[in-house]
Amino acid sequence: MWRRLLIVAACCLIFVVPSLSGEAKKVVTHLPGFDGPLPFYLETGYVSVEEDNGVELFYHFVKSERNPATDPVILWLSGGPGCSGFSGLVYEVGPLNYVVVPYNGSLPQLVSNPYSWTKMANFLYLDSPVGSGFSYARDPKGYDVGDYSSSSQVVTFLTKWFNDHPQYLSNPFYVGGSSYAGKVSPIIANYILEEIEERHHPLINLKGYIVGNPITGSNIEENFRVPYAHGVGIISDQQYEIAVESCKGDYVTSTNKICAEVMNVIQKLISEVSLGHIMEDKCVHISPKPINDEHIQLRRPPPRHGTNCFTYKYYLSYFWANYKGSRDALGIREGTVNEWVRCNFNLPYVSDVPSNIDYHHNLTSKGYRALVYSGDHDLLVPFLSTHSWIRSFNYPIVDDWRAWHLDGQAAGFTIKYNNLTFATLKGAGHTAVEYEPKRGFAMAQRWIDNMSL
Incomplete structure (x- = not known):
């Protein structure tokens, strides 16, 4: 079996391109488990954001499939804190999905996502904070970060990335993410705003932010x-x-x-229901045995669920990302992250921003656009709580509460205040667009293109 996988890996081409800073970025044309060449442009790489402790943040960059020269650039972060940006690429808003079939020891397969947001925007999927995904620090002290410091590191990452990719500086730029990323996204956007106001270069063309089922950090x-x-x-x-x-x-x-x-x-x-989606089954965890193989050495496989469970695909990603052929294709540096986990909850991360609501207010009061959306079946971050802090801003209503539609049916409900749009996705859970990708795609496309939902 593994001999077959090695043959597959052999065709996964990587082109190494020197960057302006002297580092290397990789253009990946094939990935293990995906049939044929990738139908989109994928670049991966590391950016150093702190020299003292050797902090390196890993990213995936996917060009827009529409018009990359003028479409927005969106930085997409995952929640946790400690979840890999790869989650955004293969589960939420990215161009790939896993084929959900029972894992039998062979490499999990990937297919195209027809509702990828990369059809209308360029996307940077970032492993942040350090210690999530394939990001790492050479000194253990480098992992001691929190809301403030990790957000600052993201701005450093963006500064260096745009210096290496100046052709995208004029594109509209948005910060986005769901769950805990919804907490740090407005903090990052505020830091970028400070850089703009102080005329620090490169001047990122910040237009706003997008957050889904966002945590605030407060008790709300x-x-x-x-x-x-x-x-x-x-x-x-x-x-x-x-x-x-x-x-x-x-x-x-x-x-x-x-x-x-x-x-x-x-x-x-x-506790009788699933907090992430009250209509989903509460799945029983099954602990698989550790795997030791010539090509894949794993010690901490995540709890296994039945294939009927929504989270089963998370289980598959563990084996794909720890397969040597996948790592080679992505350009992962050997000896940096011995074992990839989707969400690393063992980081010494400090949630040192007690509430980010003021950050939301500062951005939206200064005219920056915001799309705040909620899955209406999420009990972890209920849409009631999100709409409550939005209403506390007392912004005038531009478009009052109403249904928004897709295929002749209500896809959710929405209200617009000034430049802030709040929307629900009908039937969705905590990572809303992951549960309702078609509705999420329609919502994002209309908002990105400045159309009414």
């Missing part, structure tokens, strides 16, 4: 789980009424005894 998301759970029938009227009366709107830190008792009951009821 957890507080809104209670009214959301009541609204969808997870908790009863009586339990909700007691919680409202005794907790006074604070379901997280209240010291009221009755509040604590009813919240204990409510939390048990909430």
Whole structure:
């Protein structure tokens, strides 16, 4: 079997191109598990963002399949914190998907994603913070980062990347991501704004940001789980009424005894469903045995679910990314990341921004565009909480709450305030566009092209 995979790997061509900074970037034309040449331009590489500790951030760059010379450049980050930007490329908004079939020891297969956002924009998928994906630090101290420092490193990355790719400097630029990336994206955008205001070069053509089911860092998301759970029938009227009366709107830190008792009951009821998507099965974890093979040496395979589970494809990515042929094709430096995991939750990361709501307000009040979207079946970051902090800005309504449509049906609901658009994706969960890719694609295309949803 592995002999066949080595033959496949042999055809995975990499062209090494010198960069302006003297580093090397790789143009990848083939990938293991994908039949034939890639139908899009893929470049990978590392950018040094901190010399003292040798911090190197790894990226995938995919050119727009429409008009790369004028289409926006979008930096896409994944959540966690600690999840690889590769998640964005193969699960959310990128040009590839895994073929979801039971893993039998052979290399997982890849196919084209018909709803890839790269059909209308250039995308930078970044492994940030350091320690996620294939990003690494030569000194262990380099992994000691948080919201502030990792966001600053991303700006350093962008400065160097645009210096190496000056042909994209005039393109509209957006920062984007979902979940925890929704927390740091407006922080990064604010840092870029400061660079622009201070006339630091290169002058990135920042136009705004895109965040999905975004975490703020405050208690607002957890507080809104209670009214959301009541609204969808997870908790009863009586339990909700007691919680409202005794907790006074604070379901997280209240010291009221009755509040604590009813919240204990409510939390048990909430635990009966999947937080990421209340309609999905709660999947049983099965721990596979460690794999040791001449071509793939793995010690920490993720919990395995049944193929009926939405997260099964995450399991497949572990084996694909740790296959030597895949690493060679992507240009991964040997000895830097011995074992790739989709989300590295063992990082010494510090969530040192208590709330990013002010960052949202600063950007949108200065005229920068924002698309904030939510999967309406997400209990982790309920759409109620997201719309609540948006409403707190008291912006005038340009287009009041209404359905937006696709194929003659409601695809979700939306409201527009000034330059900020809020939208829900009907039937979607926490990583909304991953659950509803066709609706997510339509939403993004209309917004990117300055059309009404």
